Amino acid sequence: MKRGLPAAVALVVAANIVVLAGVAYNRSRVVERIELTEFELGQNYAGTDNSGISLRFEWTQGSWPYQSNWLSEERLKEAGINLPPLPPQSVEWRIPLPRPIFVALEIGGESWQKWRDEYMKKQDAVAPNMRVSLPRTRLISVDVARNPESLRRKYPDAAKHIIVRGVLRLSPGISQDRRSWQAYISELVPDSIHVPPPFTDIFRPLKFEQNRDTPRYAVTLCFGIRYEPWIESVRRL
Amino acid sequence: MPDARQDAQQRVDRIRAFREQLADLERDEVLVLSAEQRDRLNEHIDRLQKQLATDFDVDVSTSQKQISLGMKIVSALGGLALCTGVFLFFYRYWGLLATPVQIAILVAAPLVGLAGMEFSSRRERTLYFTALIGLVTVTLFVLNLIVLGQLFNIAPSPNAFLAWGAFAMLLAYTYRLRWLLAVSLVGLAVWVSGTTTVSAGGFWPSGFDRAESYLLSAVAMVVYGTLSRENDFSATYRLCGWLTGFLALLALGTAGESYLAADPKIIRKVYQFAGLGSAAGAIWLGIRRQWNGTVNTGAAFFTIYLVVRLVDWWWDWMPKYLFFLIAGGIAAVLLAAFRKLRARMEAS
Numbered sequence: 001m002k003r004g005l006p007a008a009v010a011l012v013v014a015a016n017i018v019v020l021a022g023v024a025y026n027r028s029r030v031v032e033r034i035e036l037t038e039f040e041l042g043q044n045y046a047g048t049d050n051s052g053i054s055l056r057f058e059w060t061q062g063s064w065p066y067q068s069n070w071l072s073e074e075r076l077k078e079a080g081i082n083l084p085p086l087p088p089q090s091v092e093w094r095i096p097l098p099r100p101i102f103v104a105l106e107i108g109g110e111s112w113q114k115w116r117d118e119y120m121k122k123q124d125a126v127a128p129n130m131r132v133s134l135p136r137t138r139l140i141s142v143d144v145a146r147n148p149e150s151l152r153r154k155y156p157d158a159a160k161h162i163i164v165r166g167v168l169r170l171s172p173g174i175s176q177d178r179r180s181w182q183a184y185i186s187e188l189v190p191d192s193i194h195v196p197p198p199f200t201d202i203f204r205p206l207k208f209e210q211n212r213d214t215p216r217y218a219v220t221l222c223f224g225i226r227y228e229p230w231i232e233s234v235r236r237l
Numbered sequence: 238m239p240d241a242r243q244d245a246q247q248r249v250d251r252i253r254a255f256r257e258q259l260a261d262l263e264r265d266e267v268l269v270l271s272a273e274q275r276d277r278l279n280e281h282i283d284r285l286q287k288q289l290a291t292d293f294d295v296d297v298s299t300s301q302k303q304i305s306l307g308m309k310i311v312s313a314l315g316g317l318a319l320c321t322g323v324f325l326f327f328y329r330y331w332g333l334l335a336t337p338v339q340i341a342i343l344v345a346a347p348l349v350g351l352a353g354m355e356f357s358s359r360r361e362r363t364l365y366f367t368a369l370i371g372l373v374t375v376t377l378f379v380l381n382l383i384v385l386g387q388l389f390n391i392a393p394s395p396n397a398f399l400a401w402g403a404f405a406m407l408l409a410y411t412y413r414l415r416w417l418l419a420v421s422l423v424g425l426a427v428w429v430s431g432t433t434t435v436s437a438g439g440f441w442p443s444g445f446d447r448a449e450s451y452l453l454s455a456v457a458m459v460v461y462g463t464l465s466r467e468n469d470f471s472a473t474y475r476l477c478g479w480l481t482g483f484l485a486l487l488a489l490g491t492a493g494e495s496y497l498a499a500d501p502k503i504i505r506k507v508y509q510f511a512g513l514g515s516a517a518g519a520i521w522l523g524i525r526r527q528w529n530g531t532v533n534t535g536a537a538f539f540t541i542y543l544v545v546r547l548v549d550w551w552w553d554w555m556p557k558y559l560f561f562l563i564a565g566g567i568a569a570v571l572l573a574a575f576r577k578l579r580a581r582m583e584a585s
């Protein structure tokens with residue numbers, strides 16, 4: 001037997017032990033537990049060749065056309081995220097690295113209601129004949145921070161706010177001749193949740209549909225110490 | 238073993254060329270051997286070729302070489318089809334398996350691949366099928382960690398590339414397989430880039446947007462390939478280093494973002510000249526050290542950089558016919574220069 005072979009075997013085994021130990025550590029304590037419906041955790045389209053089932057987060061940042069971005073410079077400074085200085089007029093913008101952050105998502109609370117009302121009001125004022133349907137999700141991002149503890153101190157009710165990992169990006173913005181950085185949350189991490197057996201039995205009979213009027217299921221999602229989620233239970237609605 | 242086989246194949250090729258040249262000389266009556274000399278020469282060469290073919294499984298004739306190449310293409314395509322079929326089979330029925338079964342399959346798959354490599358290496362001299370199984374084994378290990386991450390919704394980390402790179406490198410050195418060494422170097426370069434990005438406070442996949450994070454790995458590969466003992470692995474280190482560095486410089490000189498705190502336009506100009514300069518430097522070094530791979534890689538990227546610059550500087554304002562005429566003229570000048578380089582390499 002070649003000398004390197006036992007080392008290669010050991011490496012495969014060790015890597016898997018590290019990964020599974022990390023999973024066990026994450027699940028050793030539940031830091032958040034929330035029930036979300038099909039509107040917040042939609043099915044990912046799988047196709048006939050793929051028997052795996054996963055759900056994706058459906059959420060809104062609350063910044064649509066005609067509304068200002070809630071991720072202002074002041075809000076970001078509060079969260080410990082400093083914006084780079086604006087470049088001089090003739091110099092090209094240097095786009096900073098996207099940053100990993102934690103995001104506070106509110107579920108069907110005041111921020112969500114306020115966003116819906118404001119949007120419809122502005123929509124009526126600017127384009128009253130245009131028919132727009134808002135996303136059905138009740139999840140709306142309300143805050144960001146570099147660590148989850150500061151967000152949880154600010155939003156202590158875990159039934160109303162969940163803290164998840166995300167990625168913050170900056171892009172150049174020019175609005176009414178005023179130059180500024182525009183911040184936005186480009187993705188949640190992870191943005192898809194694997195559905196393990198036996199919960200797959202509930203999803204298999206369901207056809208992939210978007211824009212439903214009523215949700216067909218509710219999922220209890222847990223988050224562990226590393227804010228990696230898993231499905232605890234599923235029920236049909 | 239692959240080193241020795243390559244040497245043996247080169248020797249067989251030289252013997253075949255010698256025979257053809259001798260036939261030409263005899264036809265031109267420059268050198269005519271006596272019957273006894275010819276018989277002794279043919280007996281010696283035939284015995285030598287037979288020995289090399291037996292010991293190293295080399296191709297003695299041109300037609301054998303063509304068939305070997307055909308066999309390699311068929312076996313590679315067949316292996317790819319087989320792997321695709323196995324993958325799609327699991328893709329179809331994966332969701333029906335219980336999680337512990339899924340984990341067991343994921344962990345066992347690369348271990349079975351390792352067993353397959355060892356089994357194959359003991360039965361073939363050329364290690365061709367061992368190399369194919371090795372690529373599949375590394376792919377299985379990559380899938381192992383990726384799918385585990387998906388099953389448990391794990392936040393992605395660049396450290397997986399360290400595990401994959403180290404695994405491929407272990408196999409490369411164990412079985413002396415250059416393809417696996419190249420794969421390992423790519424994996425380790427991605428790990429260095431991701432770790433650099435995380436240290437800078439960034440989200441690690443954005444390391445692909447900051448090609449500077451690949452320059453350090455590129456330099457390390459070229460330096461190691463230059464200073465280490467000359468063998469087939471040192472050539473692989475150099476080639477991977479040059480490719481990584483040249484591609485990074487190409488990205489940085491066109492649209493890539495930089496870590497440097499300066500005007501992006503100026504930084505891009507600096508990297509454009511660095512690209513041309515390093516390609517020229519690679520050609521010079523390759524000629525000095527007689528490294529064909531380095532010369533060819535340097536020449537190819539010098540041409541690519543030049544074309545990209547020409548398009549960037551002239552395409553928008555120059556009449557198109559003039560642009561292509563000048564580009565053709567530059568190509569003719571480069572061809573003449575490369576011909577001179579080739580003559581110089583042949584002379585040395």
